[in-house]
Amino acid sequence: MDTEKNELDFAARMRTAIEPARGVDDRGLRNAFASRLKQVAARPExxxxxxxxxxxxxxxxxxxxxxxxxxxxxxxxxxxxxxxxxxxxxxxxxxxxxxxxxxxxxxxxxxxxxxxxxxxxxxxxxxxxxxxxxxxxxxxxxxxxxx
Known part of the structure; x- marks a missing residue:
């Protein structure tokens, strides 16, 4: 039973590490990056x-x-x-x-x-x-x- 609890704790810590921090809105940054990436890819020359x-x-x-x-x-x-x-x-x-x-x-x-x-x-x-x-x-x- 102790092993199962440790695994659940470990899974919960992994989820919090992977999830983005609350209160930080990086959607704008992601959109700007994606837009610039499309521009560069469209004009490789x-x-x-x-x-x-x-x-x-x-x-x-x-x-x-x-x-x-x-x-x-x-x-x-x-x-x-x-x-x-x-x-x-x-x-x-x-x-x-x-x-x-x-x-x-x-x-x-x-x-x-x-x-x-x-x-x-x-x-x-x-x-x-x-x-x-x-x-x-x-x-x-x-x-x-x-x-």
Whole structure:
């Protein structure tokens, strides 16, 4: 009889541990999470990134420069994205593994312009495969026309 009482006590403790705490309404949180999960699942080709402190979205495989221009973030690019001037240099704060590997041309351009840090990339060449945080080396002020 003692074993049966212990089992009933154990079952009651398990139920209270599994049940959500009374008075805490997490339905709103669950609904928000489910909604965001549906959005992400519906658009697997879109990657969120942080560019100069602003959260923007980029198409998977797109360049950092393209994402900046499309989202109204000003970034210098004197040569027109031809890997020549290195004015679109960015410092990768986090997520460098989510960028494509650096090409020989990009490495040459960065060395030529004395930017040999492994965290420095050209925004016109770095393609995004996942979330990253970057800061421009030469930031510009103001908004792009039409924004």
């Amino acid at each position: 879109v990657v969120p990134i942080e560019f100069d402190g602003r959260r923007i979205e980029v198409r998977r495989g797109g360049t950092l420069l393209g994402a900046a221009m499309k989202n109204g973030v000003r970034l210098m690019h004197v040569c027109g994205a031809r890997t020549l001037c290195a004015t679109c240099r960015v410092v990768v704060e986090s997520g460098e593994e989510n960028l494509t590997a650096m090409s020989a041309t990009e490495k040459f351009s960065l060395r030529w312009h004395l930017s040999v840090s492994p965290r420095t990339r050209l925004a016109c060449q770095a393609r995004v495969n996942g979330p990253v945080e970057v800061e421009p080396v030469f930031p510009l002020c103001g908004e792009l026309p039409g924004r």
